[in-house]
Amino acid sequence: MNIKRRLTLKFVLQLAITGVIVLAISAVTLTWILLRFLDISLTRDFANVGLEQLMESSKIDENGIQFSPSLLEQVKKNKGWLQSLNEDGLVESAYNTPKDVPNQYGPGELVSYWTGAQPFPYHLALWIQEKNGKLFTLVYGAPNVLDPLLKKVKEASFTDAKGETVLPEDLEKEIKSAQAFVQLIDSSGKAMLSYNRPNMIPTEYSVQELALRTMYSDRYGYHVLSSFDKESGHTWIIGEPNVKGTDPGKTVRVPEEVKVVIIGSSAMLIALLIAFVLLSLWQAHRFGAPMLHMLVWLDSIGNTIYTEPTDRKGLRRSRTAAGKWRRRYRVFADVMVSIEKLSAILKRDQVMREETENLREEWIAGVTHDLKTPLSSITGYAHLLAEPKYDWTKEEVRKFTTTMLDKSAHMDMLISDLAMTYRLKSGIKPPETMEVDLNAWLKQALDQAAANPAYGKQRIIFQPAQTVVRAQLYTPWLERVVNNLTANALLHNPSDTKLTVSLIQKDRDSGFIVQFADDGDGMDEETMIRLFERYYRGTDTATTSNGSGLGMAISKGLIECMGGQIAVESHAGKGTVIKLIWS
Incomplete structure (x- = not known):
C-alpha cells in the first residue's frame, strides 16, 4: 500500500472516529435533555x-x-x-x-x-x-387548595362601611400562607379587590387574557381558578404559583425547558471542544511529529549532515531498538525510505567529490609533470644552442635537435590525447565505419604492433576465431585501442611476459569478444577499479615517451563509442585479462 492510500485511510479513519465521538456526545446530551424534560413533565x-x-x-x-x-x-x-x-x-x-x-x-x-x-x-x-x-x-x-379556598373567599367576603369588598383577617392569613393571591374584577375586567397580588399578575383583564391564563398555567407561572357571579357581574380570581416557594413576578422567569436546553447545549459544546482539543493534540503527535522529524532531517541534509536525527539516547526517532518502524512513522515509511536513499546517495556523492578532487589534483600534478619534463629538456637544449661562447659541432647540434623534436612530439601526443578524452566525454561518433574481417584485420594489426623493438620478439600470440567474424567498425579507433592495450601489457610487465589476443565468436548471436590476456604481474583491486580513470598513472617522460597516461581511458571511450564494452579481470601475480565485448 503506497503512502497516498495509507494517508487516505488514516484520515478517513480519523474523521470516522471524530464523527463517532461527536455522535456519542450528541446522543448523551440529547438523552439527558429528554430525561430532564420527562422529569419536568412529571413535576408539573x-x-x-x-x-x-x-x-x-x-x-x-x-x-x-x-x-x-x-x-x-x-x-x-x-x-x-x-x-x-x-x-x-x-x-x-x-x-x-x-x-x-x-x-x-x-x-x-x-x-x-x-x-x-x-x-x-x-x-x-x-x-x-x-x-x-x-x-x-x-x-x-x-x-x-384553590377550590376550597375560592369557596371560602366567596362565602366570607363582605362589604365594609365604605362600600368596598374586603376579606376577613383570618382568611387573608390563610391565603398568604398558601402563597396564593385573590382578585375581584368587575364586568369590564378591572380589579376591584387585590390581595397578595404578584407583580406579574395584571390589574385588568380582557376575555382572552383570563382565558389564556386559565388554560396555560405553565406559560404564566401560576395556576388560576375563577368564579363568575351572574347577579353582580363580578368574577373572583384565585391563583397559586406552579412551584411553591417562588415568586415568578419578581424576576423574569426562564422556562425550565429552556434552562435544560441551555445547560445541555453548553455541556455538549464544552465536551466537543475538549474532544477536539484532545484529537488535535493526538493528531499533532500522530502526524505532526513525524513530519517535523522529516523536516529536521531534510534541514540536516542541507547542512551536509546525512545521518538521521537521533533522540537523547542516540537512537533514531523513527525506529525501535530492534530496527522496526515506530507506529506513528509507519504511514510515512515510503517517504522515510526515500530520505534514507537520498541521504545515502548524497553521502556517497560527497565521498566521490572528495575522491574526484584528490584525483583532479593528482591528474593536474601528473599533466604538469609530463608537460614540464619535456619542456625543460627543450628549453635546456635551446639555451645550449643559443649560448655564444660554445661552438657546437654538427653532430652535437643534430643530437640536441633530435632530442628536442622527440620531446616536442611527446608533448604533442599528450595534448592530442587530452583533447581526445574530452571529445569522448562529450559523446563523439565514429566518422565512418566499415565492415571488416576481424580475423585478418587483427592479425595484421598485431603483426604491426609486434614490429615495435621496445616490445621484444615473439611476445604476442594471436588466436583467431574458428569461423569468419565480420563487424562494422571504425578501424583507426580500433587500431589505437589494440596499440594501447598491447603497449600497456608489454611495457608495464616483466620482459618475459607474453600477451595472448583471442577473437571469440558468441554461439547464440552475432556478438564477439576480443580478449587480451597476459601472464604478467597483474593488478591489485584499487588499481583495477581506477584503471580507466583519466591520467591515473602518469608516465615518466624522462625514461620513455611511448605513453601519455591516458591510453586506457581513451581505449574505454573509443570502444563505447563504437557500441562495445570493456571489462577487466586481474589479480596480483596472476596476470590481467581485458575483454572488448560487442553483443
Whole structure:
C-alpha cells in the first residue's frame, strides 16, 4: 500500500472516529435533555405523564404490582398520593395515602369524585390499563387548595362601611400562607379587590387574557381558578404559583425547558471542544511529529549532515531498538525510505567529490609533470644552442635537435590525447565505419604492433576465431585501442611476459569478444577499479615517451563509442585479462 492510500485511510479513519465521538456526545446530551424534560413533565403534570410511566415501568410478582421507586419518590415530592385498585374497586396497594382517602370505591363514587360532582379534598387523576391479563386502575391524588379556598373567599367576603369588598383577617392569613393571591374584577375586567397580588399578575383583564391564563398555567407561572357571579357581574380570581416557594413576578422567569436546553447545549459544546482539543493534540503527535522529524532531517541534509536525527539516547526517532518502524512513522515509511536513499546517495556523492578532487589534483600534478619534463629538456637544449661562447659541432647540434623534436612530439601526443578524452566525454561518433574481417584485420594489426623493438620478439600470440567474424567498425579507433592495450601489457610487465589476443565468436548471436590476456604481474583491486580513470598513472617522460597516461581511458571511450564494452579481470601475480565485448 503506497503512502497516498495509507494517508487516505488514516484520515478517513480519523474523521470516522471524530464523527463517532461527536455522535456519542450528541446522543448523551440529547438523552439527558429528554430525561430532564420527562422529569419536568412529571413535576408539573404527574397526573397526565407520570401515571403512564408508572404503569409501563411496573412489575407484577407474587406480592402484586410493584412500581418504580423513583416515580414513587416523585409522587411524594408533588405532595400527592397513589392507589392501585382491582376490578372490584378495592385498594390493593397504596403509597403516601392520607387518612381521609377511602380504601374502597363504588363504581359511581370514584367517578363522582373524579369529575368533581361530589366534593373531595383532592384533585384526582385516573389511569386504567390491562397488564398480564389483569385490569389495573391507578388513582393519583394531589392537594386541592384553590377550590376550597375560592369557596371560602366567596362565602366570607363582605362589604365594609365604605362600600368596598374586603376579606376577613383570618382568611387573608390563610391565603398568604398558601402563597396564593385573590382578585375581584368587575364586568369590564378591572380589579376591584387585590390581595397578595404578584407583580406579574395584571390589574385588568380582557376575555382572552383570563382565558389564556386559565388554560396555560405553565406559560404564566401560576395556576388560576375563577368564579363568575351572574347577579353582580363580578368574577373572583384565585391563583397559586406552579412551584411553591417562588415568586415568578419578581424576576423574569426562564422556562425550565429552556434552562435544560441551555445547560445541555453548553455541556455538549464544552465536551466537543475538549474532544477536539484532545484529537488535535493526538493528531499533532500522530502526524505532526513525524513530519517535523522529516523536516529536521531534510534541514540536516542541507547542512551536509546525512545521518538521521537521533533522540537523547542516540537512537533514531523513527525506529525501535530492534530496527522496526515506530507506529506513528509507519504511514510515512515510503517517504522515510526515500530520505534514507537520498541521504545515502548524497553521502556517497560527497565521498566521490572528495575522491574526484584528490584525483583532479593528482591528474593536474601528473599533466604538469609530463608537460614540464619535456619542456625543460627543450628549453635546456635551446639555451645550449643559443649560448655564444660554445661552438657546437654538427653532430652535437643534430643530437640536441633530435632530442628536442622527440620531446616536442611527446608533448604533442599528450595534448592530442587530452583533447581526445574530452571529445569522448562529450559523446563523439565514429566518422565512418566499415565492415571488416576481424580475423585478418587483427592479425595484421598485431603483426604491426609486434614490429615495435621496445616490445621484444615473439611476445604476442594471436588466436583467431574458428569461423569468419565480420563487424562494422571504425578501424583507426580500433587500431589505437589494440596499440594501447598491447603497449600497456608489454611495457608495464616483466620482459618475459607474453600477451595472448583471442577473437571469440558468441554461439547464440552475432556478438564477439576480443580478449587480451597476459601472464604478467597483474593488478591489485584499487588499481583495477581506477584503471580507466583519466591520467591515473602518469608516465615518466624522462625514461620513455611511448605513453601519455591516458591510453586506457581513451581505449574505454573509443570502444563505447563504437557500441562495445570493456571489462577487466586481474589479480596480483596472476596476470590481467581485458575483454572488448560487442553483443
